[in-house]
Amino acid sequence: MFKRLSIVLTSALLCLSFNASAAEKWRAWNIHSDGHPNTAAMDKFAELVEANTKGEITLQVFHGGVLGSQPDALEQVRLGAIEIGNFNLGPIGPVVKEANLVSLPFIFKSVPHMFRVLEGEAGQTIAGAMAEAGLLPLGWVDAGARSFYSQKPINTPADVEGLKIRVMNNDLYTSMISAMGGNPSPMAFAEVQQALKTGVVDGAENNFPSFKNVGHYEVTTHYSLSEHLIIPECICVNTSKFEALSPELQAAVRAAAEEAALYQRELWAVGSKQAREEVEAAGIKVNEIADKGPFQAAMVKVYDDYLAANPDMAGLVKMAQETE
Numbered sequence: 001m002f003k004r005l006s007i008v009l010t011s012a013l014l015c016l017s018f019n020a021s022a023a024e025k026w027r028a029w030n031i032h033s034d035g036h037p038n039t040a041a042m043d044k045f046a047e048l049v050e051a052n053t054k055g056e057i058t059l060q061v062f063h064g065g066v067l068g069s070q071p072d073a074l075e076q077v078r079l080g081a082i083e084i085g086n087f088n089l090g091p092i093g094p095v096v097k098e099a100n101l102v103s104l105p106f107i108f109k110s111v112p113h114m115f116r117v118l119e120g121e122a123g124q125t126i127a128g129a130m131a132e133a134g135l136l137p138l139g140w141v142d143a144g145a146r147s148f149y150s151q152k153p154i155n156t157p158a159d160v161e162g163l164k165i166r167v168m169n170n171d172l173y174t175s176m177i178s179a180m181g182g183n184p185s186p187m188a189f190a191e192v193q194q195a196l197k198t199g200v201v202d203g204a205e206n207n208f209p210s211f212k213n214v215g216h217y218e219v220t221t222h223y224s225l226s227e228h229l230i231i232p233e234c235i236c237v238n239t240s241k242f243e244a245l246s247p248e249l250q251a252a253v254r255a256a257a258e259e260a261a262l263y264q265r266e267l268w269a270v271g272s273k274q275a276r277e278e279v280e281a282a283g284i285k286v287n288e289i290a291d292k293g294p295f296q297a298a299m300v301k302v303y304d305d306y307l308a309a310n311p312d313m314a315g316l317v318k319m320a321q322e323t324e
Contacts, residue, residue: 024057026241028084029073031065031189036213037271038086038141038233039063041264045084045235048256053249059084069188071169078134080238087135088143088233090168098129101316103172104306105299106292108230111142113323118232122319130234136242137234138254139261142268145227149211150203153287154224157181157298166192166204175302176228180295189214196220205229209268212275223279223286226295235261 028046032038046059067073067082070091076082078095093100101107101122108114117123118140127137148154150163161181167173169186177184185201195201196219204216205228211217235257242250280286289295307314 023055024245026057026059026083027067028059028061028086029065029067029077029082030061030063030086031070031073032086033064033213036209037264037267040267041141041260042086042235044263045256045260048259049253052252052256056249057245057253074135077236077238080134080241083238083241085135085236086141086233087236088168088231090170090173090231092130092135093170093172096126096129096133096135097310097313098126098316100170100172100310101126101313101320102231103170103229104317105172105176105228105302106296107317107320111145111230114230114232115140115142117320117323120319120323122316122323125316125319130236131239134239135234135236136239137236138242138257139235141233141235141261141264143231143233144207144209144268144272146205146207146229146231147224147226148203148205148228149216149220149223149284151221153222153285154203154226155287155289156294159224163202164200166195166201172302172306173229175305176299179298179302192216193219208272208275208279212279217279217282217284221283221285223284225286225288226292228295 028042030039030042042061042063046061049057049059065073068076070087073082073085074087074091074095077085089099089102093103102114108117118126123140130137148160148165152159154160157180160177162183164183164185165177166185166187167177174184174186185195187195187201192201192204193215196204196216203220205226206216208223211223217223237253242253245253276286303317307317
């Protein structure tokens with residue numbers, strides 16, 4: 001009897017030991033700070049992962065880019081040094097050419113159209129290419145539409161001529177500004193506030209929450225609704241780490257990401273509206289652009305040059321443009 005009890009106890013201890021050793025502790029990178037919709041969504045994601053996996057996977061989220069810059073974090077997730085990242089697809093474009101689709105100016109008609117593209121065949125193509133590069137997207141999140149802000153209103157491409165405009169580091173963004181006669185100035189996001197204040201750049205472009213949250217509205221006067229770029233963000237996982245999980249755990253983590261992504265979109269809609277109201281109350285003049293046709297016409301050369309250099313992207317571009 002005692003021998004049998006000993007065997008049972010030993011088996012139970014081995015089981016407990018196995019479960020403890022099998023538990024995964026993952027780290028997640030997020031560039032945004034407290035109060036940002038993505039920060040709340042990433043915290044939600046961590047809660048859902050632990051609940052969905054019954055504690056087999058726990059996630060510690062590091063906000064505010066404390067684990068490194070976005071390019072550094074992208075590489076760390078690809079290598080598996082960090083398991084999860086909340087990334088903008090803009091900087092992923094130079095690494096995964098299919099992801100550069102979202103960086104083509106005016107490729108999307110609206111934010112809802114962007115999500116329809118990403119949740120269709122074009123999105124599956126992008127996700128597959130990203131996964132091959134080590135960045136498997138589990139959920140697409142909203143980053144709004146990007147518009148210009150500067151010391152003067154921008155209503156036509158001619159208003160950009162001669163201006164030094166900060167852009168993210170992607171050849172498509174520099175080509176976009178150059179096509180309007182402006183001078184593109186790629187620089188890190190953290191440097192933009194001072195560059196605007198000192199006149200190193202004349203303007204920049206981003207969405208309302210980012211414009212407001214980092215204080216760029218304090219050193220500019222006009223926000224012009226060009227909405228030239230609608231670039232989503234993703235909740236991405238290191239492909240190898242994810243594929244090493246059991247199918248059940250994969251499903252649990254993916255479900256957590258999808259729920260967190262929907263939560264983020266809800267927060268973003270509210271936050272974007274509130275951010276616009278707050279910057280307008282602070283004195284920023286927001287000007288609607290009645291006719292975006294001239295901006296779109298200026299991008300013809302950008303598209304022609306891009307497709308000449310990347311002819312294999314023509315099908316994906318067409319797929320996105322034809323998505324209703």
